[in-house]
Amino acid sequence: MSAHKIYVPGDAAAVALGADKVAQAFADAFKAKGLDVQIVRNGSRGMHWLEPLVEVVTPFGRRVGYGPVNPKDVGPLLEAGLLEGQSASLYLGNVEKIPFFAKQQRFTFARCGIVDPLSLDDYKAHDGYKGLARAIELGGPATVEEVFDSGLRGRGGAGFPTGIKWRTVAQTPPQQKYIVCNADEGDSGTFADRMIMEGDPFTLIEGMTIAGLAVGATKGYVYCRSEYPHAIAAMNGAIKIARKAGYLGQRIAGSDYDFDMEVRVGAGAYVCGEETSLLESLEGRRGLVRAKPPLPAHKGLFGRPTVINNVVSLCSVPFILANGAKTYSDVGFGRSRGTMPIQLAGNVKYGGLFECAFGITLGELVEEVGGGTFTGRPVRAVQVGGPLGAYFPTSLFDTEFDYEAFAKKDGLIGHGGIVIFDDTVDMARQARFAMEFCGVESCGKCTPCRIGAVRGVETLDKVIAGQDRERNLQVVEDLCHTMKLGSLCALGGFTPYPVMSAITHFPEDFGRGAPLSVAAE
């Protein structure tokens, strides 16, 4: 064993901010000095403004952080006694005391950023595989009921009760069944799935294994977007280790259950995050959305009963089994039980992942937790829930983070992403982008979505140019109405949310100065 241990995140966000170079600089320095130091590439703690955030375990067993570390800081930091945890520039002390972290309630992300993602021993030392042990003890039906009792709702966006979905699959006659994990995470402003797959991949493996045991499925697929090479590598690495250790394959963990899984990679289509489109893609076809019924729970992958859940939904399951449904459902707000990893993104001072109980207000999240904008300008709008989510003005900042509260304000929480914009934002351009995105990503199956989005862009262009403002805004509204009612899935059906919320809350941005600006570009 090495005398010292330091942590340099291998998380993609940390890497995008230079973590690989920092790790290399440390490795070079240790080699030059003949020091035996173990460098662990951990996940991220989720405080991305501090990345690359380097942590060291001091000789007294304390863990202290430094950040954001630049490769050129490495030499001076070592000189100043980083390995002994000495206070120096960039010194953060115990990072769990930083308010952004201390205020959280980390259930699902309890291990993320702390453990070595590919160490099974580390995983088990931090309560890993306790949930599976309990599920094996309980058996399938009682495991399903435990998940039902926790009140867990799908974290992929729709918020459907996970327990009900599992029951439906469990009740189908024994046959080949599947667990499919939706790791397509296409929503802008979200990265929770990516972070946990990179920082704590065994949690997803354990969650899927428990799901398999619960409903009688023996095979799992993680459908991961191709934009996430680090997550794919981490999952593949962890699956291999779990299989070797007997946690995947036949008679998992010495029980009577069999379960194995593999990662499949998407190919850059947003609509493939929609569950039936994803199944089509897994089967090797174009990602055309399927009409429901039949539900995937009855006829899913290859026509077999299939549980399809988001990464975070599945990663919440080990905690629920290990700590009991009640511990989970005791926190929350209204019908939104448990915690939500909320992602603060865009023009934000303290960006990153904040896991907390439902019920916190949007204003607290943006102003207090996020600290407002990094440009220092006033916040003007926030988009919640990805490209299909509504834009909220600051006057709605008292809205509680909760599925129902957001629905009441004509919005959605989706996968928990909040994108912050300052007062330089042009909301007409944002509305236009929502339509454009829908057009680019439409699977093409229904006319309101495929054609409506294209017409939407054209019409908004006219509004922006100041042409016949009132009449054209009416056309946009009618288009939105048609898309909402006539689309098969939420891509066409929810694009009206960002468009109409922008028009409703920020009318002054649409056709400003019309008709004088007609001649302008």
Added chain:
Amino acid sequence: MTTGYAATSAARGRYEAWTPARGTEIIADHLAMEGATLPILHAMQETFGYVPQDAVPLIADALNLSRAEVHGTMTFYHDFRHEPAGKHVVKVCVAEACQAAGGHVTSAQVSKALDCAFGETRPDGQVTLEPIYCLGLCSCSPSAMVNGRLIGRLDDEAIEEIAAECRS
């Protein structure tokens, strides 16, 4: 000692030239899989840098599909290339969180610095510039991926570095 996983990015500039024999070999490696079409298309692109038109009938035959089906699948997805990309591939995120952080300006700057429009390969074959919708780096936006390498908080200096890399 360093622990961890390494993300593999395509070995740039070391793509193989297409031969039917190599294509057949790749297909054979995947035949035991359920739903092998996408894994095969990915493997083709990783090997050759794009999915050669001649691969389509081979895949169709091996998987007992019509050529139209394989062609339809391949063209549905943004990832699959129908022709080789430029020597350097630059993808810039154009989604909302990156827009919020000034992405409109930076993406235009990248395009100018590379002298290449979005969605195009420069005539000299040196660089391909593509828009991408979110890299999951939305808390350190705007972001980009250059030859498989991730870059957050794209600023003037980073853009200059990208341009320099693409001149090599």
